[in-house]
Amino acid sequence: MPDTSRHIIAVLLPDRVGALRDVTATIVKLNGNIAGIRQSIVDGFFSLVFTSEHPAMISSEQIRKALAAQLEPEAAIVVQSYASRPAPPLASGARYVAMTRGPDRPGTIHAISAFFVEHGINIEDWQVENEGADVIYTAQVSLPESADFRRIQEAFRKTMTAHGLTASICHENIFRATNEIGPIKGLLGR
Amino acid sequence: MLTRQDVLSTLRMVQEENLDVRTVTLGINLNVCAGRDPDALIAAVQARIVEQARDLVRLCDEVAARYGLPIVNKRLAISPASILLEGHTQATAVRLAQALDQAATDVQVDLIGGFSALVQKGMTPGERVLIDSLPEVLTNTRRVCASINVGTTRAGLNVDAVRLVAARILDAAQASRAQHGFASAKLVVFANMPEDNPFMAGAMLGSGEAERVINVGVSGPGVVKRAIDRLLRNDPDATLDELAEEIKHTAFRVTRTGELIGREVADRLGVPFGVVDLSLAPTPRVGDSVGEIYQSLGITRLGAPGTTAAVMLLNDAVKKGGAFASSAVGGLSGAFIPVMEDHALSQAVTDGTLTIEKLEAMTAVCSVGLDMILLPGDISVESIAGLIMDEAAIGISNRKTTGVRVIPVPGAKRGDRVDFGGLFGSGTVTQPACMEGGAAFVRRGGHIPAPIHSLMN
Numbered sequence: 001m002p003d004t005s006r007h008i009i010a011v012l013l014p015d016r017v018g019a020l021r022d023v024t025a026t027i028v029k030l031n032g033n034i035a036g037i038r039q040s041i042v043d044g045f046f047s048l049v050f051t052s053e054h055p056a057m058i059s060s061e062q063i064r065k066a067l068a069a070q071l072e073p074e075a076a077i078v079v080q081s082y083a084s085r086p087a088p089p090l091a092s093g094a095r096y097v098a099m100t101r102g103p104d105r106p107g108t109i110h111a112i113s114a115f116f117v118e119h120g121i122n123i124e125d126w127q128v129e130n131e132g133a134d135v136i137y138t139a140q141v142s143l144p145e146s147a148d149f150r151r152i153q154e155a156f157r158k159t160m161t162a163h164g165l166t167a168s169i170c171h172e173n174i175f176r177a178t179n180e181i182g183p184i185k186g187l188l189g190r
Numbered sequence: 191m192l193t194r195q196d197v198l199s200t201l202r203m204v205q206e207e208n209l210d211v212r213t214v215t216l217g218i219n220l221n222v223c224a225g226r227d228p229d230a231l232i233a234a235v236q237a238r239i240v241e242q243a244r245d246l247v248r249l250c251d252e253v254a255a256r257y258g259l260p261i262v263n264k265r266l267a268i269s270p271a272s273i274l275l276e277g278h279t280q281a282t283a284v285r286l287a288q289a290l291d292q293a294a295t296d297v298q299v300d301l302i303g304g305f306s307a308l309v310q311k312g313m314t315p316g317e318r319v320l321i322d323s324l325p326e327v328l329t330n331t332r333r334v335c336a337s338i339n340v341g342t343t344r345a346g347l348n349v350d351a352v353r354l355v356a357a358r359i360l361d362a363a364q365a366s367r368a369q370h371g372f373a374s375a376k377l378v379v380f381a382n383m384p385e386d387n388p389f390m391a392g393a394m395l396g397s398g399e400a401e402r403v404i405n406v407g408v409s410g411p412g413v414v415k416r417a418i419d420r421l422l423r424n425d426p427d428a429t430l431d432e433l434a435e436e437i438k439h440t441a442f443r444v445t446r447t448g449e450l451i452g453r454e455v456a457d458r459l460g461v462p463f464g465v466v467d468l469s470l471a472p473t474p475r476v477g478d479s480v481g482e483i484y485q486s487l488g489i490t491r492l493g494a495p496g497t498t499a500a501v502m503l504l505n506d507a508v509k510k511g512g513a514f515a516s517s518a519v520g521g522l523s524g525a526f527i528p529v530m531e532d533h534a535l536s537q538a539v540t541d542g543t544l545t546i547e548k549l550e551a552m553t554a555v556c557s558v559g560l561d562m563i564l565l566p567g568d569i570s571v572e573s574i575a576g577l578i579m580d581e582a583a584i585g586i587s588n589r590k591t592t593g594v595r596v597i598p599v600p601g602a603k604r605g606d607r608v609d610f611g612g613l614f615g616s617g618t619v620t621q622p623a624c625m626e627g628g629a630a631f632v633r634r635g636g637h638i639p640a641p642i643h644s645l646m647n
Contacts, residue, residue, distance in 0.1 A: 170258030177446040179196040184449040
């Protein structure tokens with residue numbers, strides 16, 4: 001028997017001040033240590049996903065009940081245990097940023113994600129925001145080492161144009177170079 | 191983690207504000223090709239360039255696609271060709287230039303610079319051969335660019351060389367009469383010539399450089415202008431120091447893109463990375479103009495009192511932003527004011543608000559000099575020499591680079607319009623307020639000694 005248990009936990013509730021404090025207070029009480037965490041506000045909803053490690057005797061159900069007792073009744077809570085960190089879907093690959101912009105239409109996100117699947121591209125992060133009448137989708141993605149980037153770049157533009165979107169995909173280093181301070185040399189080879 | 195704002199602001203610079211890498215320039219030392227046999231020299235030069243540069247354009251295109259950032263020009267800069275011409279004739283100089291032209295065509299680069307001589311203190315036979323060959327070379331080649339250094343702060347000004355080059359500028363213009371004197375547009379006369387400049391017409395690989403090196407020239411006047419416009423929309427009362435700060439931040443970002451591209455091309459090519467030249471290089475396109483930046487700053491009529499101060503503000507802010515962005519800054523690094531290549535500057539000359547005298551004042555505080563200026567075809571050698579001497583004096587005395595690239599247009603008078611097309615742009619023939627009167631001074635020849643502050647040790 002391992003002496004720790006690992007859990008991935010998702011919490012959704014209408015955003016309010018103190019939501020993260022209440023969640024983490026519960027985890028501390030259960031002797032948990034938060035490993036990875038991501039929190040954002042999606043259309044007014046507090047959205048939190050994190051992983052935590054606890055003494056082996058703490059079960060997923062105990063964590064879920066403790067959180068439910070701490071949070072408001074409308075909070076949605078999912079707790080799932082896991083043995084080890086899952087392997088990434090792509091063993092290795094360069095990271096790129098894909099961006100599309102265009103009118104808000106049903107099926108757009110599906111079209112983008114379907115394109116990525118078709119080309120073996122894994123979405124690591126995804127943001128959607130409105131700007132005027134347009135919706136802007138920004139995705140950080142990783143491409144397989146074997147990918148023909150220029151072919152994918154061209155196909156992405158064409159496919160998205162067919163959906164009424166302007167699109168671009170380029171290596172993340174161009175964004176790091178223009179927004180970070182460290183030496184450029186450190187970016188090369190990433 | 192990248193934010194949406196990080197991504198969008200970068201994409202906006204590329205997609206809407208004309209950010210590009212203006213040139214990736216591969217420097218190649220050709221001294222190993224030197225020899226007394228003209229045929230062997232020509233063959234060796236052509237073979238070496240093709241061997242060293244054959245992958246440049248392909249790799250630049252790959253890197254440009256990877257980052258979504260256009261590389262507008264891919265160019266070559268060779269070690270000064272005058273070294274190869276020691277012991278040779280003018281006929282060999284022309285053949286050498288044609289071989290350079292052919293090699294540049296073979297590797298698909300836009301231009302090749304370094305048909306150059308450094309004669310600030312004196313002139314060797316090979317340098318004399320090169321200068322005398324310029325009219326024929328520049329008329330009969332498409333991609334070859336030439337540059338002559340006539341002065342430095344340490345050496346003073348070689349007036350004999352100035353007079354000789356001025357005569358060859360007029361000869362080159364006459365020889366390319368059918369193209370409105372265009373051959374002269376491929377020749378720049380420098381004081382304090384940088385040895386790692388990636389921009390044409392003055393690019394060359396200096397004697398202190400590596401055997402091969404990648405230097406990069408960034409662009410970005412459109413990005414700077416839009417940044418200023420955005421700031422003024424949000425704060426119409428922004429002060430000049432606030433505007434300078436905005437330019438500095440923008441220059442930082444522009445410089446970083448240049449270094450990223452340059453380093454990656456250099457890595458892939460297996461050569462050292464040299465420098466990023468920060469110069470804001472305009473093109474004739476609207477939205478890609480240095481003159482528009484001054485207009486955004488509040489100089490609505492270029493040439494009006496205040497213009498020189500605006501140039502200084504821009505130039506200084508660009509340098510400060512760039513210097514923080516990269517430890518590999520070199521070349522000219524400032525704000526170019528090439529009149530024909532910048533529609534706003536060109537229009538101001540046409541309107542008569544921007545004169546040669548005002549341009550000369552502006553060059554005292556910016557990176558280059560009298561650049562891409564159309565002159566009447568009947569201007570005298572002494573007047574061209576006088577312009578070069580005045581401009582060189584500014585550079586020598588202020589320990590900075592200055593240059594002169596003027597085009598005497600055969601048969602043209604003040605006010606005539608000339609269009610070279612493409613990046614060379616179009617413009618109106620202008621002239622100094624006083625065309626004659628300095629000839630006796632110029633004809634004395636000799637050497638203007640180095641200024642007292644050259645004695646630094």
